[in-house]
Amino acid sequence: MYKRQHLHCPPLAVAVAAELAGAALNPSMDSWDQAPAAGVIEELTTAALARLVHPQAPAPDALITSGGTESNLVALLLARERAAGGPLRVVTGTNAHHSVHRAAWMLGLPAPTVVACHEGRIDPAALDRALTGLAGSPLLVVATAGTTDEGRIDPLPEIARIAERHTAQLHVDAAYGGPLLFSERLAPQLAGLEHAATVTFDLHKLGWQPVAAGVLAVADAAMLAPLSLRADYLNADDDTEAGLPDLLGRSIRTTRRPDALKMAVTFRALGRRGLGKLVEHCVRTAEEFGRAVEAHPRLRLRPGGIGISTVLFRPAVADALPDEAGDAVVAAVRRILLAEAVSYTHL
CATH class of the missing domain: 3.40.640.10 (Type I PLP-dependent aspartate aminotransferase-like (Major domain))
Known part of the structure; x- marks a missing residue:
């Protein structure tokens, strides 16, 4: 997750x-x-x-x-x-x-x-x-x-x-x-x-x-x-x-x-240029966030990196636990992050 x-x-x-x-x-x-x-x-x-x-x-x-x-x-x-x-x-x-x-x-x-x-x-x-x-x-x-x-x-x-x-x-x-x-x-x-x-x-x-x-x-x-x-x-x-x-x-x-x-x-x-700058800013922000996640010792970025403006990550501690327990940790983090408009996906 x-x-x-x-x-x-x-x-x-x-x-x-x-x-x-x-x-x-x-x-x-x-x-x-x-x-x-x-x-x-x-x-x-x-x-x-x-x-x-x-x-x-x-x-x-x-x-x-x-x-x-x-x-x-x-x-x-x-x-x-x-x-x-x-x-x-x-x-x-x-x-x-x-x-x-x-x-x-x-x-x-x-x-x-x-x-x-x-x-x-x-x-x-x-x-x-x-x-x-x-x-x-x-x-x-x-x-x-x-x-x-x-x-x-x-x-x-x-x-x-x-x-x-x-x-x-x-x-x-x-x-x-x-x-x-x-x-x-x-x-x-x-x-x-x-x-x-x-x-x-x-x-x-x-x-x-x-x-x-x-x-x-x-x-x-x-x-x-x-x-x-x-x-x-x-x-x-x-x-x-x-x-x-x-x-x-x-x-x-x-x-x-x-x-x-x-x-x-x-x-x-x-114009096209103005919209293009907005898209570029969004993509650039995702890339910066992805690098911050990758550098954080307690987080792990999804293999494959950023997808357009999508950044998938999970707590590193979840990887050391059995699947069910690891997903429970991710779910607990998700509920905290939901207050900041971040959602989850099962992968």
Whole structure:
């Protein structure tokens, strides 16, 4: 048992102000006539985020979601709709977020094939063997950039090459790690992300936004076609033909809040460079804390070091005790640390 900090962050004041304005205006993002200004803001914001994730793609796009769980669900849904020749088989690591398994269940897909991880990251050799064993089926590889427990980033370039060799689609759950893209110094840690067909990206984690602020980026806007739906009271044919945007096909939800507003206001206030500096400061602080833990004689850092901004550590005395007694010591320390907003994980 180790200690970790919660992923959700305190929101920026400017984002909170925008959230308050959105609540006061109360637009419903299910039809253009209810949210014309919010619709334009969302369109511009998603276009910028899509280009950040897929800089070389000819026509990337992004959806605003309630968070990683919804983003992963929609990603698997879109992959299922693109699949041909049998049920989609999802392959992921033991480090994957639980929402990947829940999404497969909700969509009526076979249970994901789970491959081994090494030091918290997908083992490429194990992934290759799993895909070989599933040859002939439509395949989706789900990698993670910022695991929930350890903050580890899967070896994305190698995973992308393996997926391409097996003609498998690739989705990356970067709900935690995605905002590293704001920093020119840290963005190289996500090399290979651009090869994913879909990418989950949360800004209420390492983006300092009030919940909810989820994003699903897609490499090609045409992938979103399966979400299209016609309802005369929301997107009448004549309105669409006249050029009014269709908001109903931008989400699996109908009524939804203008969550893009707080993101847009934050981007305008801080810019990519300002957000990048915040991310760098957070990562640097975690590294400094990790070094302090490592230097403390009564504490032990999790092998493998820091994962993005996650620092896992435990009392060294617990290692000298039987497992049950050692966990009891860690639990006692946890209850002390909970008063200081530090949480725990079982590893």
